[in-house]
Amino acid sequence: MERTAPTTGRSALPEAAILDREGLDALIAALRGDGYAVIGPRLRDGAIVLDPVESADDLSWGLIDEQDGGRYRLVPGDAQTAFSHTVGPQSWKRHLYPPRQTLWTGRRDGRGFTVETPADPVPHHAFLGVRACDLAAMAVQDRVFGVAPHEGRSAGQERFTDSGYAARRAAAFIVAVNCGRAGGTCFCDSMGAGPKAAGGYDLALTELPGCGTPAFLAEAGSATGAALLARLPGHAAGPQDRAAADASVEQARAHMGRAMVPDAGPLLARNLEHPRWAEVAARCLSCANCTMVCPTCFCTTVEDTTDLSGDHVERWRRWDSCFTVDFSYIHGGAIRQSGLSRYRQWMTHKLSSWWEQFGTSGCTGCGRCITWCPVGIDITEEARAIHDSEGRG
Amino acid sequence: MDSALLPPTTIASADPMVPRPFRIVRRLREVDGCFTLVLESQDGRPYVFRPGQFNMLYVFGVGEVAISVSGDCRDPGGLVHTVREVGTVTRAMAALRPGDSIGVRGPFGHPWPIEEAYGQDVLFVTGTIGLAPLRPLILEVLNRREHFGKVVLCYGSRGTHDILYEGQLHQWRGRFDMQVHVTVHSAPAGYRGRVGSVANLVKIARFDPEQTTAYVCRSETMTRPAVQALYERGVTADRIYVTLERNMKCGVGFCGHCQMGGSFMCKDGPVYRYDTIEHVFSVREL
Known part of the structure; x- marks a missing residue:
């Protein structure tokens, strides 16, 4: 599949069309017809989650999310819009990098043993409704898992690729959605990650509100996307449609709920012993919610299980969090005993040391860590507090 | 002894997360609480490492630990590991005898520059x-x-x-x-x-x-x-x-456990030139 590289911007001449609700439905049907399992934002348990969708009816029409530190509520909005909500608690990493995976199984064989890797078929997913921040997060994880080159510390020396991630990523069809509305905890603009998808998609949709009926500007970002778009019932997009889409995105940009201070990376790197760490640690519950909802957090641990006979073993890999004491355990005790050190590890990794490792920020400004923090700790506020204290000298 | 450069390091395994079975050919008692295992590959593929690199050693049904290689990188006779019994896995490893098998993933890590x-x-x-x-x-x-x-x-x-x-x-x-x-x-x-x-x-x-x-x-x-x-x-x-030493789970920079500041100890370390880490070395609990 040819796809615009995440860093090179969108293709020069995207083919574009205007789709209505039937067109959106036809898009989902066409993807399903092509063998993709379509995953999109739909309502479950009072939140918008990323679940399988079978038709446009499954999408979250007319729902708006109110988000703030430790707060998430869905309220009615314009019934003619399917994407006026922003990001929910889940990110796409759960489909590219599942929370639990079997790495291999082993069987005792005399005094030795044999090892087998499960022959899992690679799921062909179509991700519908990928926001710019989450698209940027995929580009970040591509660097982490050795799929894309990077300018970090070990640039050019990467010897390993996570084969499962690489296979799922390559098989995925991506329908991005440019945001026409920013959430209360969004700060993608200040991270340079959104609200408009910069590339790395097959198709990008921009909802055109105020038309009275659902209308989407659909732009192709890859040959596969263009081929699919040509099969959909729609009419050609004119300059006024593009202008309306751009205005919608600018509307989102103008209403970002939060903003990250500039140069947060060097700021945190020179403030590893700042008193603010103790202050935030007094509020932090070390619950790990922020790491679970973060679209770029990639840490895992392994679990070995053995059956009762002792002859069959399985090694599982599951998501882990730097907020657990166990995470840094070596013989003699954990390196990061205090909540202070664990919060500092998470935040400095995200905003600062990620640059050294992978030549990019580990934060894309999606705001999930703020919304889903049970005590409403706000990464932008913490960075600003350190920033402002420097100003005071 | 030939003083030419070592052959280039080869990728040990197609999937770095899957252990290769090695057989214990010798077991030596070292000082109290320490023992040395000499291992040979059971899959016929050669094993090449550089001084300073480590393996993830797996004891069947127990678990996996990061252990540095202790032998001569020019000796094709066997893979040598000296281990101290400190935890569940190394204690189980101490009970293994010649003829038993052990899983090996590696070599991982940045070697000592020579x-x-x-x-x-x-x-x-x-x-x-x-x-x-x-x-x-x-x-x-x-x-x-x-x-x-x-x-x-x-x-x-x-x-x-x-x-x-x-x-x-x-x-x-x-x-x-x-x-x-x-x-x-x-x-x-x-x-x-x-x-x-x-x-x-x-x-x-x-x-x-x-x-x-x-x-x-x-x-x-x-x-x-x-x-x-x-x-x-x-x-x-x-x-x-x-x-340096940190918790290691994967050995290839995917699991995140071994981070210290901007580096992954499993791939950027465990060997560091001191001036590159001096600024973080004094930060507690980093």
Whole structure:
């Protein structure tokens, strides 16, 4: 599949069309017809989650999310819009990098043993409704898992690729959605990650509100996307449609709920012993919610299980969090005993040391860590507090 | 011994997360609580490593630990690991006997640089079981002996009964082209060897501080006084290599456990040039 590289911007001449609700439905049907399992934002348990969708009816029409530190509520909005909500608690990493995976199984064989890797078929997913921040997060994880080159510390020396991630990523069809509305905890603009998808998609949709009926500007970002778009019932997009889409995105940009201070990376790197760490640690519950909802957090641990006979073993890999004491355990005790050190590890990794490792920020400004923090700790506020204290000298 | 460069490191396994079965061919008792396993590959594929690299060793049904390779990288006869019993996995490993199998993933990690020290004196600073991960480097420096000036080993142990590889230390001390200094922290009355800290050995060792590369393989706490002693002799941070230790789960930079600041110890370390980590070394709980 040819796809615009995440860093090179969108293709020069995207083919574009205007789709209505039937067109959106036809898009989902066409993807399903092509063998993709379509995953999109739909309502479950009072939140918008990323679940399988079978038709446009499954999408979250007319729902708006109110988000703030430790707060998430869905309220009615314009019934003619399917994407006026922003990001929910889940990110796409759960489909590219599942929370639990079997790495291999082993069987005792005399005094030795044999090892087998499960022959899992690679799921062909179509991700519908990928926001710019989450698209940027995929580009970040591509660097982490050795799929894309990077300018970090070990640039050019990467010897390993996570084969499962690489296979799922390559098989995925991506329908991005440019945001026409920013959430209360969004700060993608200040991270340079959104609200408009910069590339790395097959198709990008921009909802055109105020038309009275659902209308989407659909732009192709890859040959596969263009081929699919040509099969959909729609009419050609004119300059006024593009202008309306751009205005919608600018509307989102103008209403970002939060903003990250500039140069947060060097700021945190020179403030590893700042008193603010103790202050935030007094509020932090070390619950790990922020790491679970973060679209770029990639840490895992392994679990070995053995059956009762002792002859069959399985090694599982599951998501882990730097907020657990166990995470840094070596013989003699954990390196990061205090909540202070664990919060500092998470935040400095995200905003600062990620640059050294992978030549990019580990934060894309999606705001999930703020919304889903049970005590409403706000990464932008913490960075600003350190920033402002420097100003005071 | 051929002093040509080592063959390029090859990727050990198609999938770095899947262990290869190795058979234990020999088991040696070392000092109390330590043992050495000599392993041979059961899948017929060769195993190539560089001094300073480590493996993830897996005991069937128990778990996996990161252990440095302790043998000679030019010896095709077997993969050598010296292990100290400290936890669940290493205790189970201690119970294995020749003929049993063990899983190996690796080699992982950034090796000790060697060519960088050509033309200089070489100083090894280590203690107790730290000699195990350093031994492949010492052996390789001796393999390429003509490229170096003086070669000095400073080794310290707690007492007279936990001097690792004692026979080999005697053998090295017998060479005319190597200085071996051994100290113990405490000794019974009448002990005729040196008593005191390894840092004191650095003070008395004969090398040219302006032209020396130092390799320090100690615990994080003991690395500090070793580096301090080197500074006092005039060895600068850009010619000191140290090794560090963190929790390792994957070995390839995917699991995140071994991070220290901006580096992954499993792929950027465990060997670091001291000036590249000096700024984070003093930060507690990083």
